[in-house]
Amino acid sequence: MHVTTWTESCVGSGQCALAVPEVFDQDQDEGTVRLLDADPSQALQRRVREAAISCPMQAISVSESR
């Protein structure tokens, strides 16, 4: 799994950082997404997929090819 985030569309809702703090954090000033781990381990992948679905701005994309 490979994760991509689009900071410019992010509104900082923080759903991803609350759901998978191992993979997503937020900029402490602007609240926008900071990707900590673009290639999360198997154990985190289900939660990462859910975070991508939950993002209100669709600013997270997940590709399964890698």
Add this chain to the structure above:
Amino acid sequence: MTADAIVPHPTVRNCPFDPPAELATYREREQMTRMRYPDGHVGWLVTSHSLARKVLADSRFSARSELKRVPVLRPGADPFFGAPALPGWVLDMDAPEHTRIRRQLAGKFTARRMRNMRPYIEEVIDDLLADMTRAGPPADLIESYSLPLSTHTICELLGVPYAERADFQRDSKVLFSLSSTADEAAAAMDRLYDLVREVAKAGGDGLLRQLSAEGELTEDEITGIGVMMLTGGHGSVSTAIAMGAYALLTHPEQLAKFTTDPALTDNAVDELLRYVTVFHFGVPRAALEDFEFAGHSIRAGEAVTVSLPAANRDPAWFPDSPGELDIERRTSGHLAFGHGIHQCTGQSLVRVQARAALSMLFGHFSQLALAVPTTEITLNTRTSPVYGVLRLPVTWPVPEK
């Protein structure tokens, strides 16, 4: 009824947790339905999950208050709908005004900061549970637990003294009540502005002082943000927590799972938020231009109401009995906090509060029960945009001395 019938927003419920049955009927027929607003305007009611997400993510559907219409009769909204947004009220603004203000707020509401409030929240909860234990059963869970918790939390966050609660709790109720007159709501708003303006000036630390110190927003904007968060951040959160407890108490098999497996808590809270969806009259929007959307011709100026309860019960998104409470269900994508740029800024704080509130409540009172039959529990179906119990009398066994 034909497919072309124009319907009002339904409000009558047959079960405390199920949205009005008409919403499912409309959704099965079509994803959006022509709806007649209380002022006679004919707009749209969106009932499907996929279309709800599309509308709330589409900038052609404006959130500007001068264009929006109230889906159910609410005279108290008259001073604020059909008029430009009050300074700081981001939920009534589109980009770029919305973007400029939300950017100043998002960093203050990060998941990390909200998680860092957990020790404070737990301390408040410990005190409330000790008070309830001391006073003995029965207790109103709202008066004794969920309302003081949400009020303490929002006061701590904003820097508003807790001692002011009686006034702002009363004025918030007047502001949102469906039975308030325009004058009553406007006067309540004025009093709330006076309170928050004083707080923002007075010092102490909290979000309002921090925003003032940063100097990026005007004093009026900071006051507006404070009023919006103070009014929106205690009653609705308290109601959601109380409704969550009510749902668990009336679903014993779910409550048993909840109390035996702490790993379920986070998902259970999101399932409860989905299941009860307290913002029951939906999210208002208005079309900015003429365009084709989901097979319909939308005209500029038409009002659109996105029914969050209907979307959250849509079997197309929640395939396994969406009308049932299932704390192990996959809940991602639920719309209890809305969607798009206006999705609730405080949602992480709500989750942190609700998780602590429900797990600690049922952990402390392992045999908590309703103190009255469910038929005696009153729900505010038609009094407020926030749906829920007015009081939740609960009881618990007291060990004999």
